[in-house]
Amino acid sequence: xxxxxxxxxxxxxxxxxxxxxxxxxxxxxxxxxxxxxxxxxxxxxxxxxxxxxxxxxxxxxxxxxxxxxxxxxxxxxxxxxxxxxxxxxxxxxxxxxxxxxxxxxxxxxxxxxxxxxxxxxxxxxxxxxxxxxxxxxxxxxxxxxxxxxxxxxxxxxxxxxxxxxxxxxxxxxxxxxxxxxxxxxxxxxxxxxxxxxxxxxxxxxxxxxxxxxxxxxxxxxxxxxxxxxxxxxxxxxxxxxxxxxxxxxxxxxxxxxxxxxxxxxxxxxxxxxxxxxxxxxxxxxxxxxxxxxxxxxxxxxxxxxxxxxxxxxxxxxxxxxxxxxxxxxxxxxxxxx
Amino acid sequence: xxxxxxxxxxxxxxxxxxxxxxxxxxxxxxxxxxxxxxxxxxxxxxxxxxxxxxxxxxxxxxxxxxxxxxxxxxxxxxxxxxxxxxxxxxxxxxxxxxxxxxxxxxxxxxxxxxxxxxxxxxxxxxxxxxxxxxxxxxxxxxxxxxxxxxxxxxxxxxxxxxxxxxxxxxxxxxxxxxxxxxxxxxxxxxxxxxxxxxxxxxxxxxxxxxxxxxxxxxxxxxxxxxxxxxxxxxxxxxxxxxxxxxxxxxxxxxxxxxxxxxxxxxxxxxxxxxxxxxxxxxxxxxxxxxxxxxxxxxxxxxxxxxxxxxxxxxxxxxxxxxxxxxxxxxxxxxxxxxxxxxxxxxxxxxxxxxxxxxxxxxxxxxxxxxxxxxxxxxxxxxxxxxxxxxxxxxxxxxxxxxxxxxxxxxxxxxxxxxxxxxxxxxxxxxxxxxxxxxxxxxxxxxxxxxxx
Numbered sequence: 001x002x003x004x005x006x007x008x009x010x011x012x013x014x015x016x017x018x019x020x021x022x023x024x025x026x027x028x029x030x031x032x033x034x035x036x037x038x039x040x041x042x043x044x045x046x047x048x049x050x051x052x053x054x055x056x057x058x059x060x061x062x063x064x065x066x067x068x069x070x071x072x073x074x075x076x077x078x079x080x081x082x083x084x085x086x087x088x089x090x091x092x093x094x095x096x097x098x099x100x101x102x103x104x105x106x107x108x109x110x111x112x113x114x115x116x117x118x119x120x121x122x123x124x125x126x127x128x129x130x131x132x133x134x135x136x137x138x139x140x141x142x143x144x145x146x147x148x149x150x151x152x153x154x155x156x157x158x159x160x161x162x163x164x165x166x167x168x169x170x171x172x173x174x175x176x177x178x179x180x181x182x183x184x185x186x187x188x189x190x191x192x193x194x195x196x197x198x199x200x201x202x203x204x205x206x207x208x209x210x211x212x213x214x215x216x217x218x219x220x221x222x223x224x225x226x227x228x229x230x231x232x233x234x235x236x237x238x239x240x241x242x243x244x245x246x247x248x249x250x251x252x253x254x255x256x257x258x259x260x261x262x263x264x265x266x267x268x269x270x271x272x273x274x275x276x277x278x279x280x281x282x283x284x285x286x287x288x289x290x291x292x293x294x295x296x297x298x299x300x301x302x303x304x305x306x307x308x309x310x311x312x313x314x315x316x317x318x319x320x321x322x323x324x325x326x327x328x329x330x331x332x333x334x335x336x337x
Numbered sequence: 338x339x340x341x342x343x344x345x346x347x348x349x350x351x352x353x354x355x356x357x358x359x360x361x362x363x364x365x366x367x368x369x370x371x372x373x374x375x376x377x378x379x380x381x382x383x384x385x386x387x388x389x390x391x392x393x394x395x396x397x398x399x400x401x402x403x404x405x406x407x408x409x410x411x412x413x414x415x416x417x418x419x420x421x422x423x424x425x426x427x428x429x430x431x432x433x434x435x436x437x438x439x440x441x442x443x444x445x446x447x448x449x450x451x452x453x454x455x456x457x458x459x460x461x462x463x464x465x466x467x468x469x470x471x472x473x474x475x476x477x478x479x480x481x482x483x484x485x486x487x488x489x490x491x492x493x494x495x496x497x498x499x500x501x502x503x504x505x506x507x508x509x510x511x512x513x514x515x516x517x518x519x520x521x522x523x524x525x526x527x528x529x530x531x532x533x534x535x536x537x538x539x540x541x542x543x544x545x546x547x548x549x550x551x552x553x554x555x556x557x558x559x560x561x562x563x564x565x566x567x568x569x570x571x572x573x574x575x576x577x578x579x580x581x582x583x584x585x586x587x588x589x590x591x592x593x594x595x596x597x598x599x600x601x602x603x604x605x606x607x608x609x610x611x612x613x614x615x616x617x618x619x620x621x622x623x624x625x626x627x628x629x630x631x632x633x634x635x636x637x638x639x640x641x642x643x644x645x646x647x648x649x650x651x652x653x654x655x656x657x658x659x660x661x662x663x664x665x666x667x668x669x670x671x672x673x674x675x676x677x678x679x680x681x682x683x684x685x686x687x688x689x690x691x692x693x694x695x696x697x698x699x700x701x702x703x704x705x706x707x708x709x710x711x712x713x714x715x716x717x718x719x720x721x722x723x724x725x726x727x728x729x730x731x732x733x734x735x736x737x738x739x740x741x742x743x744x745x746x747x748x749x750x751x752x753x754x755x756x757x758x759x760x761x762x763x764x765x766x767x768x769x770x771x772x773x774x775x776x777x778x779x780x781x782x783x784x785x786x787x788x789x
Contacts, residue, residue, distance in 0.1 A: 055449055057401070057402075057405060057445035057448065057449060058442070058449065060405055060406075060409060060445075061438065061441055061445050063409070064408075064412055064438050065442065067412065068431070068434045068435055068437075068438050069435065071416055071423055071427050071431065072427060072431025072432070072434060075423060075424050075425075075426075075428050075431070076424060077416075078415075078416040078420055078423030078424055078427055079420045079421065079423065079424035080420075081416065082417050082418075082419075082423060082733070083420045083733060083734070085417060086417045086418070086735045086737055086738065086741070087735075087737050087741075089413055089416075089417045090414075090417060090741050090744070090745075092413075093409065093413050093414070094744065094745070096406060096409055096410075097406035097407065097409070097410055097748060097752065098752075099406075100402055100405055100406040101402045101403050101752050101755070101756070102755075103402070104398060104399050104401075104402030105402070105755060105756070105759045108395065108398045108399055108402075108763075149734045150420075296427065296428050296431060296505075297428050297502070297503065297505040299504075299505050299506060299507060300428055300429070300431055300432060300505050300507050303432050303507040303508070304432060304435055307432060307435055307436055311435075311436075311442075314443060315439070315442055315446070318443065318446040318447065318470075319446065321450065322446055322450060325450060325453075325454065325457075326449075326453065
């Protein structure tokens with residue numbers, strides 16, 4: 001396998017990792033705020049902050065990791081996406097900055113403030129929306145290159161149903177993934193009132209998730225025939241994704257095996273996300289950037305792969321340690337440590 | 338119009354970096370202080386030092402949060418504001434950027450564990466061991482990111498062919514000639530600044546509320562660190578000057594307003610320039626520039642006039658250099674004076690004026706870090722990759738960058754103010770002495786008197 005293919009596969013895997021951990025984080029922020037508004041915060045907020053406090057920084061790194069990785073393996077992406085995304089990218093930066101710092105102010109600071117919580121909750125939904133613009137752009141037709149300058153065609157972007165369905169899908173998926181994780185976490189903590197509330201959230205958000213996934217898929221077909229056809233050739237992956245979704249729903253509805261239910265949700269998104277990614281191959285930005293044309297020099301590609309493996313040897317044991325201490329340590333989850 | 342976007346791009350980046358460097362310096366320096374304090378606390382079975390580590394760690398997370406988000410901002414802005422730069426240089430600098438993220442990842446993981454496991458281990462040294470990956474991760478991210486900056490100053494490890502970098506050797510690009518002196522100076526100044534900050538806080542607390550055992554211990558410990566890193570940092574500054582003299586003579590010449598090449602060159606302090614580039618009102622230290630540059634009072638130092646005028650750095654950097662170096666020596670002098678008073682029993686090292694000077698040293702140290710970075714960066718103008726790419730070729734063409742400057746300015750003002758408010762509230766409502774008493778009471782209730 002060529003290193004650029006290794007590179008893009010690994011990066012896609014990391015983006016998927018970010019999708020899961022960030023969704024949990026973004027959704028939790030929204031639920032924490034929503035629960036405060038509806039005066040149910042005593043049920044879930046402690047649970048949420050117990051999980052999030054030790055890991056929020058890690059979530060952020062996943063994102064930077066993906067971003068630096070893609071610029072490193074494919075420097076051309078910096079030129080096209082960088083030029084086109086100046087405004088949406090900066091908005092995402094600002095939202096991330098507000099969210100990250102106000103999370104720390106709220107949780108490690110001394111005063112609990114509803115304003116901080118609002119900023120934290122609201123940005124949790126706006127960030128996935130602003131980041132999903134990059135995915136929309138990759139489908140082509142939104143970026144123009146004229147006389148050596150790359151610009152984003154905002155009018156086409158804002159009037160295109162595809163971009164809105166992707167934004168919608170990003171938001172509801174965040175809420176669905178997050179609530180199904182928190183259900184599992186609450187069940188580990190044996191916190192029955194939180195469990196009940198979160199289970200309702202998860203069941204509620206499942207429907208818009210699947211509807212918007214279908215909508216986005218249909219609009220993709222109208223916008224980018226090639227990508228749509230490639231994904232249709234991977235129909236079995238999509239079918240698997242739907243089947244996993246059904247299993248997750250059944251488990252959640254019957255109120256048992258929440259851990260398994262969350263794994264099914266993760267795998268559901270894994271299948272769909274990889275079907276989407278493989279279908280886009282070989283383009284990173286249709287039609288300007290392909291994986292082969294934009295790859296960095298072989299020496300750098302090799303160095304990155306080597307560092308990547310070394311880094312993983314360091315990271316995986318550390319991540320396992322974190323999970324052991326804060327996710328699978330029943331006493332910690334229950335609040336006894 | 339093109340010039341305008343370039344200037345705005347520079348301002349956006351300068352703004353973000355100037356704000357980030359405050360928190361980055363804390364982020365690199367403070368973990369070491371926490372590690373030292375906790376170690377001494379366990380070793381001496383002295384609760385005061387453990388409390389010190391705890392309180393510092395608590396304040397540290399707040400500043401880390403701002404450091405993380407501004408760090409994310411600058412990494413994204415690299416591509417958003419300088420797309421052409423990343424397209425060209427991405428081939429060469431991706432490796433250290435990638436490694437920096439790994440180091441940061443590593444630190445983030447262990448910081449989370451450290452903060453939430455204070456009383457989880459029977460053996461207290463196990464908890465202390467968690468500081469090692471944090472200190473190492475923080476230090477290594479500084480090292481890696483500094484190699485990127487080193488590359489922009491001293492590009493190497495590639496062949497330029499038809500406007501593209503080919504035959505790239507990523508490791509050689511990282512280990513460029515600028516790397517050693519930069520890394521040394523960045524690390525020593527970060528540890529110095531963090532220690533000066535914590536010493537300043539202790540001195541400030543004692544000025545307001547009188548001497549207490551906790552703050553006295555904190556001050557003693559941190560002043561020792563200031564002295565140590567003050568010395569190392571002076572050495573690092575000297576190494577950097579010698580590096581500049583050899584590899585980037587135009588930057589050193591601009592800092593010293595050294596226009597004509599000459600032997601036995603004077604070091605120029607402050608002063609101003611008239612239209613004919615004559616230096617007025619300055620203090621001249623004879624032959625010292627030659628000594629600073631080459632370790633030889635009679636060595637020849639290259640002057641600015643040897644370089645084409647469109648490659649001159651702005652001459653304003655002279656003041657940045659003078660202030661940075663001046664503050665560096667001031668910090669060192671204050672710490673020397675402190676220990677002189679401490680050991681020479683006739684004087685009280687905790688007298689009002691001493692404490693005031695130490696308290697003032699904290700903001701001065703940060704000012705010096707800012708000045709130093711501005712000198713390093715502005716002194717490299719007009720290049721973004723020295724000798725290969727000029728700043729105006731690298732910037733974005735989008736006119737929106739002007740608006741973004743104001744948006745980011747507002748963001749950093751809000752973040753900065755809120756951060757200070759939160760930190761003040763965190764510590765003002767909970768003084769060290771009160772926390773200490775509460776903690777000891779809890780301990781005796783549990784009848785586990787043994788801190789170790």
